[in-house]
Amino acid sequence: MTSSQGSAGRWSDLDRPPLNALALRRALVSSDGLWTSLDVVESTGSTNSDLAARADELPEGAVLVAEEQTSGRGRLDRSWIAPARSGIFVSVLFKPSVPVHHWGWLPLLTGVAAATGLAKAAGVELSLKWPNDLLVGVGGEERKTGGILAERAGADGVVVGLGINVSLRQDELPVPAAGSLLLAGAVSTDRDTLLRAVLRSLEQWYGAWVRADGDPAASGLQEAYTTACATLGRRVRADLPGERMLEGDAVDVDGDGRLVVATEGGGTEAVAAGDIVHLRSAD
Structure with a gap:
């Protein structure tokens, strides 16, 4: 993989300069920190796929950033496409020394870290x-500006990918429900x-989670996630595996990171995986 050198000749849009790989490495990679390497590539199919293919040979804390992804992936095999240098397309390699049953918190942890870092x-x-x-407000509407996969x-790793729309203009949005940091002001x-900011926040949250042996409550992660979660308190529809559908009020995120939905008749169901649609505010 070849690192981006930031050559002016490669700029197709002067409002979207290339990342400074050298400065990023100097700022983030250290012998006593989480991040052990940081590479920036001009273009690749998927940073997640590239990093996963090398997971066994790389130490924890490897970071791969692309200026452009041609086959970016989201959950449920959805595509993630954006103009070159219009966003942050990054994957990181974790090898958590915590019980495996807590690993499901990693995408939620990444969401908290990204929201915290970007807010600042x-x-x-x-x-x-x-x-x-990750949601932002654009013109009074909730818009998706980022996603996590x-x-x-490898044998003991988890690759977490994060895509964030940064400078996309209205006419560049892939779908009407999308947004960007630019459009959010x-x-x-x-x-x-x-x-x-995102990687420093991610290092802090991951460190706290590991020190708590992956316990989401003891690390403060569960409270932070529920505080920032726009799904809670909403009427939702969950499209579940096996073509099953569940509708109810989203009332909590439990200790396993599952969404707890209150159903008709006073019962609740914990959703571990599914596509969630926000319907309206709960009564």
């Missing part, structure tokens, strides 16, 4: 849609600044 660096309030979407990789769309 971009000056935009973000909320989380369970389990893996976590995948097991960000005070900064400098991707170097935003990526540093």
Whole structure:
């Protein structure tokens, strides 16, 4: 893989300069920190796939960033496409020393970290849609500006990918429900600044989670996620595996990271995997 050198000759849009790989490495990679390497590539199919293929040979904390993804993937095999240098397309390799049954919290942890870091660096309030979407407000509407995909990789690793729409303009949005930090009124769309903020926040949250042996309550992660989760308190429809559908009020995120839905008749059901649609505010 060849690192992006930031050559002016490669710029197709002067409002979207390339990332400064050298400066990012100097700021983030250290012998006593989480991040052990950071590579920036001009274009690739999927940073998650590339990093997962090398998971066994790389130490924890490897970071791969792409200026453009040609086959970016979201949950449920959905595609993630955006113009070159219009967003942050990054994958990181974790090898958690915590019980495996807590690993399901990694995408939720990444969402909390990204929302926290971007709120500080971009000056935009973000909320989380369970389990893996980042939402911003655009013209009074909730819009998706980011997504997270976590995948097991190698013998003992998890690759977590994060895609964030940074400078997409209205006419560049892939679907009407999409948004970007620019459209949400960000005070900064400098991707170097935003990526540093996200990775530093991710390092802090991951460190707290590992020190708590993966316990979401003891690490403060469960409280932080429920506070930022826009799904809670909403009427939702969950499209579940096996073509089953569940509708009710989203009332909690439990200790396993599952969405707890209150159903008709006073019962509840914990949803571990599914596609969630926000219908309206709960009564």
